[in-house]
Amino acid sequence: MSSSISTLFSLFLRRHFFSTKLLTLSKIPTRHRAFALREAQNALTDYLHSTRCLPFTYAEHIGNKALCSITSLIAKVDFSPPTFSKSFQKFLRYHPINEFEVFFESIGIEYSMVSELLPRDKVFFSEDETLFDAACTLCDFGFPWEKLGLLYVAETSIFGMNAEQLNRRLCGFKGYGFGTIEVIGICLAFPFVLLEEGQVRVGRIDGLLSDLKLLFLDFGLGRVVKGDVDSWHEMCRKLRVFYDLDSPKGELGELIGRNKSIFIEHREEELVNKLDYFCRFGVKKEEVAKLILQCPELLKLDLEKPIFNVMKLLTHFGLSSEDLEDVSQGYGHVMGTNKMTNLPNVTKALSLQEWFFKKIKDGNHMLLADYIAGYPKEEQDLDYQEGLRMIRSLKTRVHNISKLNFLLGLGFGENTLTINLLNHLHGTSTELHERFDCLLRSKIEFSKLCMMVRTTPRILNQNSEAIERKVNFFHQEMGTPLNHVETFPAILYYHLEERIIPRYRFHKWLSGKGLSCKKYSIRSMIANNEKKFVARVFKIHPAAPKHWFEQFRHSNLSV
Numbered sequence: 001m002s003s004s005i006s007t008l009f010s011l012f013l014r015r016h017f018f019s020t021k022l023l024t025l026s027k028i029p030t031r032h033r034a035f036a037l038r039e040a041q042n043a044l045t046d047y048l049h050s051t052r053c054l055p056f057t058y059a060e061h062i063g064n065k066a067l068c069s070i071t072s073l074i075a076k077v078d079f080s081p082p083t084f085s086k087s088f089q090k091f092l093r094y095h096p097i098n099e100f101e102v103f104f105e106s107i108g109i110e111y112s113m114v115s116e117l118l119p120r121d122k123v124f125f126s127e128d129e130t131l132f133d134a135a136c137t138l139c140d141f142g143f144p145w146e147k148l149g150l151l152y153v154a155e156t157s158i159f160g161m162n163a164e165q166l167n168r169r170l171c172g173f174k175g176y177g178f179g180t181i182e183v184i185g186i187c188l189a190f191p192f193v194l195l196e197e198g199q200v201r202v203g204r205i206d207g208l209l210s211d212l213k214l215l216f217l218d219f220g221l222g223r224v225v226k227g228d229v230d231s232w233h234e235m236c237r238k239l240r241v242f243y244d245l246d247s248p249k250g251e252l253g254e255l256i257g258r259n260k261s262i263f264i265e266h267r268e269e270e271l272v273n274k275l276d277y278f279c280r281f282g283v284k285k286e287e288v289a290k291l292i293l294q295c296p297e298l299l300k301l302d303l304e305k306p307i308f309n310v311m312k313l314l315t316h317f318g319l320s321s322e323d324l325e326d327v328s329q330g331y332g333h334v335m336g337t338n339k340m341t342n343l344p345n346v347t348k349a350l351s352l353q354e355w356f357f358k359k360i361k362d363g364n365h366m367l368l369a370d371y372i373a374g375y376p377k378e379e380q381d382l383d384y385q386e387g388l389r390m391i392r393s394l395k396t397r398v399h400n401i402s403k404l405n406f407l408l409g410l411g412f413g414e415n416t417l418t419i420n421l422l423n424h425l426h427g428t429s430t431e432l433h434e435r436f437d438c439l440l441r442s443k444i445e446f447s448k449l450c451m452m453v454r455t456t457p458r459i460l461n462q463n464s465e466a467i468e469r470k471v472n473f474f475h476q477e478m479g480t481p482l483n484h485v486e487t488f489p490a491i492l493y494y495h496l497e498e499r500i501i502p503r504y505r506f507h508k509w510l511s512g513k514g515l516s517c518k519k520y521s522i523r524s525m526i527a528n529n530e531k532k533f534v535a536r537v538f539k540i541h542p543a544a545p546k547h548w549f550e551q552f553r554h555s556n557l558s559v
């Protein structure tokens with residue numbers, strides 16, 4: 001969810017410049033470093049202004065805000081306090097700098113990302129028609145220079161627009177009744193609004209701006225926002241978290257307006273976390289957005305640490321006694337306690353995620369709050385506690401605990417079944433996770449996959465590529481592959497080239513010859529060892545083994 005937003009965040013997380021980068025200036029004594037930096041900044045500003053003819057204001061923005069680039073330039077010049085300024089100026093004269101590099105850093109793009117953005121064959125602004133002018137136009141309107149990178153990363157084509165186009169867009173926003181600061185906040189959070197109509201889905205920009213007008217002006221949300229760019233940007237980012245989940249019809253405006261206190265009381269991160277949590281039930285994102293807006297109480301709950309007991313929670317939510325019986329009989333691996341943060345996967349492991357989400361959505365969300373308040377201290381199963389003590393007492397505890405957390409994260413409960421699985425699972429938790437997700441992508445249902453791991457954990461003891469090749473083979477050649485895989489998970493474990501393919505092709509050949517294989521399922525066809533297999537084949541037709549040996553059997557197998 002909202003991954004574009006979080007990517008932007010990470011790009012703009014302020015680096016700890018003074019603690020890390022200045023240390024790379026190891027040639028310069030600590031007490032002179034700030035001086036060297038200041039001199040170099042001034043020299044760069046002066047160079048961009050006087051030599052490269054950039055207007056002073058923008059040259060200064062770049063000089064002041066391209067710290068990493070400047071640091072690496074400083075490192076190339078010999079340092080001695082009395083001559084440093086002169087030598088640095090001289091250095092710039094003889095080594096024209098890449099103007100795009102210092103520019104991109106100065107507009108707030110993470111330095112490590114800059115090299116990917118540099119044009120291949122240009123180093124001077126004068127070689128690019130619009131980039132620098134667009135930045136100046138936006139800056140003149142009031143955009144903070146160091147935030148322009150947000151726009152660049154999200155919608156690069158904004159910087160291909162000329163001054164007239166940009167100004168036309170910006171003035172257009174004022175027509176909705178927004179002031180300059182508001183417009184800037186909106187653009188930073190929703191950069192696509194700056195694009196020309198036609199580059200964006202028809203009506204999307206107008207729909208959004210009309211909604212924002214409704215919220216800020218009619219519902220009065222604007223009155224609680226402080227009058228600076230940062231506050232408006234922040235408020236708009238919170239709104240974006242919801243708009244990113246909106247349905248194509250755009251139905252959120254009113255609902256947000258009527259629940260605007262959410263946006264005043266909660267930080268963006270809290271909103272992101274909660275939306276993300278409920279999205280993990282695998283339901284439609286717009287449903288999740290509506291749920292949170294209609295049940296803001298959910299935002300106050302701790303849905304990470306509290307421990308719950310699966311059966312108690314399901315009972316509390318009113319699962320019928322028949323279904324409770326089925327669950328406890330059929331899903332022993334999910335039973336016991338688990339952490340709230342794993343609840344979405346717990347319900348998926350039980351195939352009850354839709355039921356559960358519907359319960360909450362249909363007005364029963366307070367059941368969740370009541371449950372957490374009513375059962376504050378759930379005890380783990382005693383055998384599980386004992387097992388855990390054993391794991392912790394061994395040197396291998398770190399490895400085993402992380403595997404255990406992998407299983408708990410999938411929705412396996414804190415029970416002995418889960419502990420007993422550990423010794424049958426080989427690989428780090430990251431590898432196991434990858435392999436599990438690989439099978440999930442092949443469209444095996446979550447609950448069935450958990451069941452397969454429970455009965456045949458070794459399906460996760462092979463690398464993802466092997467799993468993928470097998471699944472592809474099943475999909476392409478075996479008609480209804482998932483039935484085989486789900487009822488006979490071990491099929492995933494046999495060697496593809498040496499066992500599965502030759503046996504399966506032979507099976508088809510026999511059927512093609514009209515030799516009935518009805519009594520011989522694919523399952524035993526593949527699972528039987530070579531000797532048993534040949535004996536079975538012989539029973540089907542005495543001449544069949546000859547064909548097996550000569551045409552089908554993989555040559556790697558020794559006789």
Ligand SMILES: *[C@@H]1O[C@H](CO)[C@@H](O)[C@H](O)[C@H]1NC(C)=O
Binds near residue numbers: 419
């Ligand atoms: C933990 O891991 C090691 C090997 O990684 C294994 O030998 C040991 O038996 C494991 N199991 C438990 C329950 O501690």
Ligand SMILES: *[C@@H]1O[C@H](CO)[C@@H](O)[C@H](O)[C@H]1NC(C)=O
Binds near residue numbers: 341345410436440
């Ligand atoms: C739930 O399962 C998915 C699918 O494997 C996984 O990516 C996710 O990390 C799991 N959630 C938790 C909290 O472990």
